[in-house]
Amino acid sequence: MRKGPGNGGAAVIVTLVTDTFNVNNNGTTMSATRFAAALIARGHTVRVVACGEPGVATSPGGPEMFWVPELVVPLATRLAHHQGTLFAKPVREVLTAAIDGADVVHIYQPWALGHAAERIARRLGVPAIAAFHVQPENVTYNIGLGWFPPAAHLVYVLFRLLFYGRFADIHCPSTFIAAQLRAHGYRARLHVISNGVDDSFTPAPRTRKPGEKFRILMVGRLSPEKRQDVLIRAVRRSRHAADIQLHFAGHGPAERKLRRMASKLPNPAHFGYYSQAELIELIRGCDLYVHASDVEIEGLSCMEAFSCGLVPVISDSRRSATGQFALEPRNLFRAGDPSSLAERIDEWLEDPAGLESASETYARYGRLYSVDRSVKAIERVYARAGSEPELPAGYAGRIYRALSTAFYYGIAIPLLFVFTRVILGVRSEGRNRLPRGGALTVCNHVHMLDSALVGLALFPRRVVFTSAPMNLTNRLYGALVRLLGGVAVPRTPSGLPLFFSEMELVLAKGRIVHFFPEGELIPYDTSLRDFKRGAFHLAAMARVPVVPLTIRFTPPTGLRRLISKKPTMVIVLGDPIVPTTTDPRSDRNIRMELARRRMQDLISPREDEHTPDRVA
Secondary structure (H helix, E strand, O other): OOOOOOHHHOOOEEEEEOOOOOOOOOHHHHHHHHHHHHHHHOOOEEEEEEEOOOOOOOOOOOOEEEEEOEOOOOOHHHHHHHOOOOOEOOOHHHHHHHHOOOOEEEEOOOOHHHHHHHHHHHHHOOOEEEEOOOOHHHHHHHOOOOOOHHHHHHHHHHHHHHOHHHOOEEEEOOHHHHHHHHHOOOOOEEEEOOOOEOOOOOOOOOOOOOOOOEEEEEEOOOOHHHOHHHHHHHHHHOOOHHHEEEEEEOOOOOHHHHHHHHOOOOOOOEEEOOOHHHHHHHHHOOOEEEEOOOOEOOOHHHHHHHHOOOOEEEEOOOOEOHHHHOOOHHHEEOOOOHHHHHHHHHHHHOOHHHHHHHHHHHHHHHHHHEHHHHHHHHHHHHHHOOOOOOOOOHHHHHHHHHHHHHHHHHHHHHHHHHHHHHHOOOEEEOHHHOOOOOEEEEEOOOOOOHHHHHHHHOOOOOEEEEEOHHHHHOOOOHHHHHHOOEEEOOOOHHHHHHHHHHHHHHHHOOOEEEEOOOOOOOOOOOOOOOOOOHHHHHHHHHOOOEEEEEEEEEOOOOOHHHHOOOOEEEEEEOOOEOOOOOOHHHHHHHHHHHHHHHHHHHHHHHHHHOOOOOOO
8 A cells, every 4th residue: 555645754755757857947846856855855756757868967965856858849848948948858767767656746837747757647547736836827928918917817727637637636736826726617626825935035134335226126027928028118217327237137038128128218127047046136135025926826936035024015916816915005017017126126225114114024924935834834734635526527616606606696685685675674884884895794693684684785796704614514404505606614623624715716706705703503692602713714824805794683673663673773884904014813813802802893883772682
């Protein structure tokens, strides 16, 4: 019986399959190189299949290398070379030798080498996982179709049909890209694990010399989707253009064009390609980092910069994950808008004290993305690799979701509105406080219909309700709960990581997830009971606002007093509570207490209306 990765901390054999390796030219290659080194440091045996000369020796203490030649594909190879990468040719004998006897295979790209590796791993009975590092928008931008979103959608679908649909586990560098995969029908287990930042990216003292220019850095491939042109245009518009020196680290097909543009600045930009040590020195010598890319799966260069204490200004592009690292509004600018970026640059340049404070915050934040943390997470993925995915697949799932949506908006909401508003007299307050995008809502649990009240208060947004498993399996009403958007909270702690991961993806797609943090339903309870931490843990990990709601009670008035002695319900939305700190545990605890206080404040003003503590 094959031993499983992670069993009792046992060392395992991991085969990494990547077209390029140990070359500092893109995030995918750097991720594979760093994961290999970290896995070896943790006692595992690592084999690497990559493109290279067979005679190249394995470095002492490094992975065992299995080299294959380059695969030349007309047109595609030329484009790949422009991007600083290449395709590796699958050699069956080499792949078989590298995979046979391994405990798990980790495949980085969906090209010919990855396809062959998956087939051989399946034949040999070795579990394999895939990584999603090639963003379809990168493909469409570089063939001139970046302006046409359906082209990227087609690439997502082709990737799923031709490659990723064969895997039960997919490693995603960001919640953003995992949410994109879910939206495009990927039904595997999606494991959101950062590429991780090397431990050498740390802050160092920065002393400005009198008269020194304000140095702005941007790192990345010089290609259309990275939008270095936006930064150059922004500096032209800056009030302090004469005091700014731009630095671009990287190379690519757009270099000649960008050099021409940047030569017209008051201080012509510096271009260069740097080793890791040189790049760290450059980062530590700059004052601000700009990440203007329209397309990004994670943004490793941005992470490396802020891990060194360099404050970032990031594009808010909907096709980029890097905006997740913005800790305040000044860290974001409108995608593709030089004027918006110029405004942000000027704000930071004119606030040196704020820049210094933000630098310290970002240096602490960067510790959350160490490569060691990422490797510990990938070890847990290796431990369960090969088991069947737990999510429904195929057209049946899509049909069910379509029926659920039609039932929710066409039947459930109209009926519940009539019953709760007309018959029960429920009313809501504060509807305009709901933020755009993903949000987590919490409410006191005091009535059999409180889920319906929350759904109506947040309409037209559709809510995902977390619920005890028994409510979804109940023979009488379980199907109805599922149709209305109920999802079961796992009964055991072992199921929580996957549950929270899936809920993060739901939030990343802009949905609302609702919790009743008190857990137990106690009808007409006007007190506020102790909260469970799960909802706030999810909000902290997903970095979404928490919106507190309360159901409070008022005595019946008018004709209603003759119909029922039970109090009338009012559901109130409070102000959103945004993330408070970069540390997830602290953020969870702080926002849980803030939510409790705000919910108590929403209840308290009505406590002088002689509503009993409990109404039977």
